[in-house]
Amino acid sequence: MKNPYMPKKYTIIDIQHQTDIDYTFRVACDIKPKNGQFVEVSIPKIGEAPISISDFGDGYIDMTIRRVGKVTNYLHGLKPGDAMYLRGPYGNGFSLEQYKNKHLVIAAGGTGLAPVKSIINYFHRNPEEIQKLDLLIGFKSPKDILFREEIEEWMKNKKFHVTVTVDKGDESWTGNVGLITQFVPKIDIPDEDNLEVIIVGPPLMMKFTGLEFLQRKIKEEQIWVSFERKMSCGIGKCGHCKIDETYVCLEGPVFHYTKAKQLID
Amino acid sequence: MDINTKKIKKNAYRVTKVRGKTALRIRVPGGHLEVKYFDIIKEIAEKYGDGSVHITIRQGFEVPGIDFDKIPEINRMIAPILQGLELDYGVSIGDIEGGYPAAGTRNVSACIGNKVCPFANYNTTDLAIKIEKAIFPNDRHVKIACTGCPNDCIKAHMQDFGIIGQVEPIYDASRCVGCEACVKNCKKRVTGALRMENYKVKRDEDRCIGCGECILKCPTGAWSRNPEKFYRMVIMGRTGKKNPRLAQTFLEWVDEETIIQVIVNTYAFIEDYIDKEAPLGKEHVGYIVDRAGYHIFKAYAFKGVKLGPKAKVANYIDFGGYTYERNIHFDRCNE
């Protein structure tokens, strides 16, 4: 019998410090995920944690991991060459086909950028497959900004309109200050019917950003969100992530807004 | 009027402030009685008293306003109470129609106990009755109370002997889900004897007072009771005009036999060490222990006692309390 809880051992090949508390781990592995899926990262005797895959390529996956608990604390002490145990990928992920040849808006708050980063990079590499990509990226403060180098690259893309904002600036910050919701009305939407919107971030950010898009007469059917919930198993057994009849680990974490608004914790 | 006050006092009547009037005290060992006895008390109060009754702090009834000459009649009337609440418990009462044979050793009182209270760790009334049987009648002035748990609702800490129920909590780690309900509660409401380690609970036996709160709080039955009963005994607490103080722990994790034997043994200590010059031959046991010393008392208390393997005994007690050196802390306001 196959044990679905048995992880596989992989090797960390690179660690990039994004901020003081967010590191991106590149792990050599044969996992071929869809954008927006997650894995259970496992450290023997320490624990397991569901972590979204922030990017992937031939023979590797990236995970941007914030130090917030026992497992992630431990992970932050690891070096390239060390082992990391993984099982997955889990969840439904985003369907890229849904967004191809359309106007796509991605609103990402904080670590919410991680699960959508691979989508952005896909269209960055394949700009002919998208009409236009508006990125609204929000962080708490300038020191919390993730993927700085990649964001700078995205800004050079002619198909992309990138807005980076922080809740609170500092003396050296000359960019936008304010919540993501404030920038939704400023997006240029030539054709409402040709639009798809992805919103990922903390629960309140997703809620209010969604409402802003509805204000702009975007239909619920055109909006996608990704949820984060406590999970022990990732495979529909432990019950932690269940919301009504929906298991976030199985039917999510990506939900259509029409569904998401029905999910009351 | 010619009344032998010494005699009527031993008969559980007393001299009151109203000349010619006495009051009867009825014992209720363990503080629990069948209501049928109320009828007798009611009849005495209505026929011989002023129609009222006082509920005493020791869980007895005091019927005031009685004429001294009615004592023999009343003693005959209370025979069923002596029968039901003393004789039937195994207490030796000589003449059942002669009233109470002694009043020095007070009624052994008890909280409601495990008949009703979820916190109580034993049947306090039953133990109080067993103690009553072992020590009554006796003229020596001793106060005893039984309480089900360290909440001490009966105020065992104000007695010469206070018996507090203890339970040994048994932990089955495999039933524990690590919800920490016991740990949080013990920290908040008890002594903080529990802590989490590796998602399971560790109990510090030295801090644990055996209250049983962890068992009450556990939602999975990971904590359960050792069915064996244990008791803590606190001693020599008192109120009064000389040196009031709370009783201090003398024994922990001892069994019922030990509790009873220690109390019985104390009477021999009193006989040997009581102040022979004491007014009316009356001296509280706590003052005798103060004078003779804790170790002498302890030697008497343990005669013939076999302590169980879990028992703990105080090797020294600092009784503390306070004395009335009133002028040290009080100023006259108008000086």
Add this chain to the structure above:
Amino acid sequence: MALRLSREAFNHALKDLSKEYKIYAPIRLKEIGRFSETDVVRYGEISMVEEIVTDEKSHFSPKEILFPITQTLFYFTEEEYKEPKEDGKKIIIFLRPCDINGVKRLDQIFLQNGKDKDIYYECLREKVKFFMMECVEGFESCFCVSMDANKTENYAAAIRFGEELLLEVKDDGLMNIFQGLGKETNFTPEFIEENRVKVCLPDVNKITLELFEHEMWKEYSQRCIACGRCNFVCSTCSCWTMQDIFYDENKNNGERRRVWAGCHVDGFTDMAGGHGFRKNYGDRMRFKTMHKINDFKKRNGYHMCVGCGRCDDICPEYISFSNCINKVTKIVGEERKS
């Protein structure tokens, strides 16, 4: 095959069976209960029929045999993941129809929910044979009839307790054990047809977000103390949490376990970093209620709750789940019987 047999003969069979099976039944654990001088009735191994408590509902359900409260998933030696060795013995469980139906709900989650099977559950489940304890009277808080969980055909043997025992054996593997131990007779077990407590089930199609925000949950915000007893005694609650530990004596070694979790208990939804949902206890009551009588059915076609009433029996705050179901139905309307 059906037999009338003496208790001695049955005990003889139990002795035979114990070579191959661990035999579990509700047993009485004297004076270890929550309150002084109270007993606990819960599942434990037996060797004689006299040990089985037949006149009282077990405080905890038999789920702990299939889904242990603490279960080791892996042993870690240095960095290696080792699965625990299997106990070779098969399992017999004496249980009532409601609890057999409860196991069906556990099967649904552990074996059918999602594409993966939970092998730890499956491994134990495959070894189990049910000895159904006939239950025609029920107990004060039972409402199995309303939940359609009073009957089952899913048993290896059924037993009626009395001076003598009546036994129906359906499992071929058990025939030779009981053959000749008693007189052949006609016996098929009866089932309870009416409980004292009845619930009306809500029409799940009419359960909308309005109910989620309804006043009725506010009462539970005040009353519920979030102890989780209702979750833990429930024969169908199947949630759990992972725990990793290292051993005190050798920190290089340790294990990964799972333990029961309950949606009423603090921390159930808390993520690393601290964010959690349903801080309000009334919301937890709503969440559990909806799982038992609404969303499980939406997902799997039948209600989760089996009406064993253990949650009503155990609640220290006297919250009645059956009454809560009735309140929901009163608000949204009754389900149409098919």
